[in-house]
Amino acid sequence: MGGDTAGAADGSTIGAGLAHRVPDLGALELLLAVARLGSLGRAARETGITQPAASSRIRSMERQLGVALVDRSPRGSRLTDAGALVTDWARRIVEAAEAFxxxxxxxxxxxxxxxxxxxxxxxxxxxxxxxxxxxxxxxPDTAVSLHAGNSAAVAERLLSGEADLGFVEGLAVPPGLDATVIARDRLIVVTAPAHPWARRAKPLAADELAATPLILRERGSGTRQVLDAALGGLARPLIELSSTTAVKAAAVSGAGPAVLSELAVGEELAARRLVEIPLEGVTLRRDLRAVWPTGHRPVGPARDLLGLTRGPA
Known part of the structure; x- marks a missing residue:
């Protein structure tokens, strides 16, 4: 066991020391430019630094390696024998870095x-x-695919690596995901204009809503989670459907009352195809979140899309 520990310690020391003993890529590129151009001044201009900075970098590299690399004279700069050898090695390192x-x-x-x-x-x-x-x-060159499902399905796709970025509507962040709030939403009770609730004089009480069979989204949806938690339980659904559009269509047809995001019913309310029923005793609000696997902050197009959610929708 002692030998293994010593070996690990030695390997760690060697790895940590390598960065201090091997010149950085900028210095190696400068040395290659000196070899090609025969002038420290021209090499400095090519690499975008001043001549004093180039001289300082060459001297630092010589101290680091412990050998003289360049002979300087009024006629220009010439590699020493050691400098020529180091330049050959440097060329291979730079080529490998370019491939990397x-x-x-x-x-x-x-x-x-x-x-x-x-x-x-x-x-x-x-x-x-x-x-x-x-x-x-x-x-314009990024191809985007969108999978729409309930909040539970979104979490599953992210955790299985089938999605790069997700958006959910539930009460809390699903396990294994990080999140940021991108918007806030309000759920409202709606019915067709012919429904008896549309003619009621008083707001609907929370306990009456909880006791009424509703047109509902399926279990696992963010809407269902928020509604169930706010009311402390729900009556058996009148109809259970798998999309917001289907719930809305059923409510418009007069099948029964529904609870939907106000984002989803603006046109129907304006056209009087649906009526909002005032509710008292409970506020149905929720956070809309962008989500991604814990510890893997979005990058590339996913990062850009996340940034766009913070502007006007």
Whole structure:
């Protein structure tokens, strides 16, 4: 056991010391420019630094390596024998760094060529379209795919690596995800104009709403979670549907009352296809959140889309 520990310690020391013993890429690129141009001044201009800074960098590299690299004279700068050897090594290091940079850029290009978004229904239908149009203006070459589902399904896709960024409407951040609030929403009770509730003189009490069979979203949806928590339980659903659009259509048809995001029913309320029923005794508000796997802050197109959610929708 003692030998293993010593070996690990030695390896750590060697790794930590390497950065102090090997010149940085900027210094190696400067040395290659001196070798190619035969002039420290021209090499300084090519690498974008002053001649005094170039001289200082060469001297620092010579101290670091413990050998003289460049002979300076009024006629120019010439590599020493040791400098020529170090330059050969430097060329291989710089070429390897260029290959590394090209590979990293290829990875970024592949990442930036697509964006997979998962969003709960209300956000997917009523907020994301404008955000995605704005993203397209900024990143026309990024292909975007959108999966709309309930908040639980969004969390599953993020945690399985099937989505890069998600949006949810529930009460809390799903386990395993980090989040930021991007908007706030209010749920309202709506019915068709012919429903008896549309003619009532007093606001609807929270306990009456809880006791009434409603047209509801399925379990796992953010709307259902907020409503259930606020009312302390719900009656058996009149109808259970898997999308906001379907719930809204059923309410417009007169099938029964529903609770929907005010984002989703603006047109129907304005056209009097639906009526908002005042509610007392409870406030149905919720946070809309962007979410991503814990510890993996969005990058590339996902980061850009997240930034757009903080502007006007």
């Amino acid at each position: 940079d090209a590979g990293a850029q290829a990875l970024r290009d592949r990442r930036d060529s697509r964006l997979r978004v998962a969003a709960s229904m209300t956000i997917a239908e009523y907020l994301l379209p404008n955000w995605l149009l704005a993203l397209r203006a900024e990143r």
